Amino acid sequence: MTATGTFGLSIEARNLHWLLSNLVEEVPGLRSVAVVSSDGLLLLSSDPARNVEAGGATSPEGPRGSSADLATIVSGIGSLTVGAARLMDGGGVKQTMVAMEDGCVFIMSISDGSLLGVHAEADCDMSVVAYHMGLFVGRAGHVLTPELRSELRQSLEEAR
Numbered sequence: 444m445t446a447t448g449t450f451g452l453s454i455e456a457r458n459l460h461w462l463l464s465n466l467v468e469e470v471p472g473l474r475s476v477a478v479v480s481s482d483g484l485l486l487l488s489s490d491p492a493r494n495v496e497a498g499g500a501t502s503p504e505g506p507r508g509s510s511a512d513l514a515t516i517v518s519g520i521g522s523l524t525v526g527a528a529r530l531m532d533g534g535g536v537k538q539t540m541v542a543m544e545d546g547c548v549f550i551m552s553i554s555d556g557s558l559l560g561v562h563a564e565a566d567c568d569m570s571v572v573a574y575h576m577g578l579f580v581g582r583a584g585h586v587l588t589p590e591l592r593s594e595l596r597q598s599l600e601e602a603r
Contacts, residue, residue: 451598452598453591455586455588459587459591464489467489470572471567471571472567473489473567474546474562474563475489475561476488476510476561477559478559478560480592484596486592488514514560517558517560521552521558538573543565544565547565547567548563549573551573553583554585559583
């Protein structure tokens with residue numbers, strides 16, 4: 444698993460790609476990772492199916508459980524938990540975890556409604572996943588500006 448190509452991107456965008464690649468390389472058991480904007484759009488992905496191949500072609504759809512699917516799930520769960528927090532006067536949602544028989548989904552708030560979502564194996568070390576996600580969020584939060592979000596979204600559209 445690697446982040447999408449970084450050719451022609453700003454230094455900030457390349458740094459975010461590097462942070463995502465580092466997260467994927469450092470944490471065993473990750474299936475896919477996605478950064479999603481507040482409006483549910485995929486900004487950054489670890490899914491190799493989203494990457495541009497050497498010939499310039501891209502896969503039209505990722506496999507089931509891909510980062511595109513993860514982005515949809517993260518956006519939905521994120522919206523649901525924000526609504527629940529409002530109803531319960533619980534303040535902002537910092538993190539959410541869904542444990543399933545065959546996997547786990549972890550979601551952390553980054554900034555301005557952006558979310559980091561991770562789909563991991565069921566036997567992953569949850570504390571390691573959460574720790575590395577926290578590092579990513581801490582490093583990415585201050586650079587994920589509206590301009591950078593736009594650049595990341597545009598780079599994914601161009602990769603199609």
